[in-house]
Amino acid sequence: MVQLTIIKITGYGPWTLTLGSDREHKLQMLQASLYKEIQKLFSQKECLVFLNRFDEFFAVTNGLSLQDHVAIQQKLAQSFEIQLSMAIGHDNSPFEANLRAHEGRKSKIVLDSDHRIFGFVDGKKDHPVKILHMDVDGLTSVSKIKSPYEVSSMMFTLYSKMLEFFLKKKSLTFFIGGDNFMIISSENGKENAEQFIDLIKKEHGIVLNCGIGTAKTARDAVKLATQSLDKIRELRKTGKKQQILELSC
Numbered sequence: 498m499v500q501l502t503i504i505k506i507t508g509y510g511p512w513t514l515t516l517g518s519d520r521e522h523k524l525q526m527l528q529a530s531l532y533k534e535i536q537k538l539f540s541q542k543e544c545l546v547f548l549n550r551f552d553e554f555f556a557v558t559n560g561l562s563l564q565d566h567v568a569i570q571q572k573l574a575q576s577f578e579i580q581l582s583m584a585i586g587h588d589n590s591p592f593e594a595n596l597r598a599h600e601g602r603k604s605k606i607v608l609d610s611d612h613r614i615f616g617f618v619d620g621k622k623d624h625p626v627k628i629l630h631m632d633v634d635g636l637t638s639v640s641k642i643k644s645p646y647e648v649s650s651m652m653f654t655l656y657s658k659m660l661e662f663f664l665k666k667k668s669l670t671f672f673i674g675g676d677n678f679m680i681i682s683s684e685n686g687k688e689n690a691e692q693f694i695d696l697i698k699k700e701h702g703i704v705l706n707c708g709i710g711t712a713k714t715a716r717d718a719v720k721l722a723t724q725s726l727d728k729i730r731e732l733r734k735t736g737k738k739q740q741i742l743e744l745s746c
């Protein structure tokens with residue numbers, strides 16, 4: 498079961514116009530500081546936030562109650578002039594949780610009107626979430642023969658393939674920097690990762706490694722996924738080639 502919270506700036510489009518045409522640098526600074534604060538507040542509550550479109554954020558909020566969301570909204574209101582809304586959804590798969598949150602916002606299912614929180618909250622502390630940490634094997638050697646922009650082109654092509662593949666598995670993929678991707682996964686994450694790794698190796702000759710973590714909070718699941726990936730690297734040093742490793746708690 499996954500609980501997702503989609504955080505969005507309210508009235509952003511019209512507000513950006515009030516800044517005039519020389520606004521882009523201001524918007525970029527605002528988006529970066531918003532991301533920093535949102536990541537700080539949610540991670541303090543054992544959640545993790547992914548950037549969706551720079552101006553929209555997806556938080557994995559298993560175990561987070563409505564009251565916790567209200568407290569975060571109150572803190573955000575102290576730091577920013579612009580207002581944010583939150584849409585919460587939970588379901589068996591991450592894609593369906595996203596649909597539920599979207600439906601909650603669209604149909605105005607109000608959970609807390611003063612703090613602009615919509616949707617459906619679970620908040621129970623005993624539902625595990627599965628996260629995949631996917632990483633390109635040996636990107637540093639590729640970076641020695643390709644220019645930075647060509648490396649980015651490769652990463653975004655890979656991102657697009659990964660997003661499309663995992664969406665069909667009702668899972669949500671986010672690019673998190675460098676050669677790293679995280680997938681909020683449906684239950685059969687390991688089988689899906691195996692299929693995708695084989696496909697990308699065959700079609701593009703890119704080798705991927707994947708650490709998988711399952712836990713009751715997003716931060717613990719991500720910690721275990723990254724720990725699994727680091728373990729794959731340690732095994733590689735001893736000559737053992739393993740591309741997927743899974744840990745849970």
Ligand SMILES: Nc1nc2c(ncn2[C@@H]2O[C@H](COP(=O)(O)OP(=O)(O)OP(=O)(O)O)[C@@H](O)[C@H]2O)c(=O)[nH]1
Nearest residue numbers: 632633634635636637638673674675676677723730
């Ligand atoms: N977001 C994120 N980025 C990372 C992490 N580790 C490394 N990076 C980024 O990924 C880039 C590539 O690093 P690596 O993946 O360690 O390099 P590599 O040559 O591919 O080495 P292997 O993955 O061990 O095969 C780094 O320059 C960082 O920008 C991580 O845990 N999270």
Ligand SMILES: [Mg+2]
Nearest residue numbers: 632633634635
């Ligand atoms: Mg790598």
